Amino acid sequence: MAAPPEHGAFAHSRDRAAAGASSSQQFANGRYEVKRFLGEGGKKLVYAAHDSLLDRDVAFALIRTEGLDAEGLVRIRREAQTMGRLGDHPHVVSVYDTGDEGGQPFLVSQLMGGGDVEGLIERTEGHRLAIPEAVRRCPLASRSRSRGRAASGA
Numbered sequence: 001m002a003a004p005p006e007h008g009a010f011a012h013s014r015d016r017a018a019a020g021a022s023s024s025q026q027f028a029n030g031r032y033e034v035k036r037f038l039g040e041g042g043k044k045l046v047y048a049a050h051d052s053l054l055d056r057d058v059a060f061a062l063i064r065t066e067g068l069d070a071e072g073l074v075r076i077r078r079e080a081q082t083m084g085r086l087g088d089h090p091h092v093v094s095v096y097d098t099g100d101e102g103g104q105p106f107l108v109s110q111l112m113g114g115g116d117v118e119g120l121i122e123r124t125e126g127h128r129l130a131i132p133e134a135v136r137r138c139p140l141a142s143r144s145r146s147r148g149r150a151a152s153g154a
Contacts, residue, residue, distance in 0.1 A: 027101045032060050032108065043076075048111060051096070058096060059112070063105040073105065080107050 025034040031053050038046045038059065049060035063076055077098060084095040097108040120137070121127050129137070 027060065027106060028099055032058070034060060044107075049108075051108065057111045059093075059109045061107045061109070062101070063107060065104065076105060083109075
């Protein structure tokens with residue numbers, strides 16, 4: 001994975017996250033105020049933030065653009081629009097906003113509680129979730145598993 005550019009919103013935010021910066025950072029003309037760094041993965045840096053316009057906590061994700069051409073950027077925006085059209089669904093994170101901060105695309109979505117799956121597995125004895133616990137925590141996976149069993153005749 002290529003290193004992020006050394007300029008712009010992404011590089012600044014990554015440096016702040018690594019340093020554990022205590023002062024808040026704002027995006028989109030002050031609408032989103034970053035509260036804390038949540039994690040990094042794939043093509044995103046994700047932060048817990050506060051939307052001052054709607055007075056709610058959100059997940060604010062800066063999208064990495066290195067290695068993406070114009071078509072890749074269009075695809076990212078199209079995916080965000082598709083997620084936004086799904087509306088409120090218990091198994092899909094709601095997308096509230098998308099935009100661009102200094103040439104860096106961002107996505108604002110529902111802030112989910114409970115942490116990430118990787119952290120959950122790390123904290124579990126033997127680093128494995130028992131099947132009943134995984135089913136309880138991942139109802140969509142459970143439903144998919146049931147459909148797979150039905151389709152296979154099991």
